[in-house]
Amino acid sequence: MLIRHKKASDILPSEITSQSFYMNRRKFLTTAAAIGGTAMFPSIAPAAKLPDIKKTPWGEALKPTSFEAVTTHNNFYEFGTGKTDPSRNAHTLKPKPWTVEVAGEANKTGKFSYEDLVKPHQLEERIYRMRCVEAWSMVIPWVGIPLGDMLKRFEPTANAKYVAFETLVDPEQMPGQKRPALDWPYVEGLRIDEAMHPLTLMAVGIFGEEMPKQNGAPMRLVVPWKYGFKGIKSIVKITFTEKQPPATWNIQAPHEYGFYSNVNPKRDHPRWSQASERPITGEGGIAALFAKRIETKMFNGYAEEVLDLYKGMDLNKYF
Ligand SMILES: Nc1nc2c(c(=O)[nH]1)N[C@H]1C(S)=C(S)[C@@H](COP(=O)(O)O)O[C@H]1N2
């Protein structure tokens, strides 16, 4: 498959920058400390820098959303349903040590430690556009490994048509689970070819640092051509399946959220339009600032890379 790293549609004039976002990050920590921000948002305390990250051309022309917006405007219902709840509440999560169970249609199943699954030399950075189903978007510099590289070593069998993922269940670590906001655990799934697609990442960090708890420490899925809710956080189980696995929002409201959930400006959500989005740049302070509405692109701008996956499929039916 042809993967092009840069194309004209990747670049909006407003996104071109020479400013280093690491600078932005340091400035933020200083400001946050000065105004007591890390006390208000305990989960934004400095995280460990990840070593040896391979830079890639992915999204190099995009200007990342500010670190503060990426870490204080979140969806992570295990810590509350409000956008600032995860950054205030996720400090109870214990991402170390971490174990992931691998099960189902594969030759090598069992329990694997984080260290076993993610080798430092594999880490690469990719800046992706991310589109939430709620019609806001961000640009996030992820650090991770291609999910396919992680999955291949389990030797999936010919029966592995899908991959299912589960988030941790532990109401002590995840106090939002004391209430039935969703059916716990949060679950998600991909078709095997989507999981193996070179764009799909198992992310373990952002902005060159270990994954903040509110963003899904220690590892979470990143599928940039799908709505954000497919990016399941704090994964503890991966199962290769023959049948399409359940997905949390699809179970919750099947008419509103399909299994595929590909970003599609032509298919509106029953309660709102998906034709445009409000980018969150986070510029100008700790509050997430919404920029001017922009048009949403088919497959979130990644159509060239992923169109082949859906050849011959009716995207209105399989939404
Ligand atoms: N376990 C779990 N994963 C989750 C969610 C959640 O509530 N629980 N929310 C999803 C939604 S709706 C979005 S938009 C993204 C947000 O990721 P971010 O907070 O890192 O931007 O996480 C997704 N993954």
Ligand SMILES: [Mo]
């Ligand atoms: Mo979302």
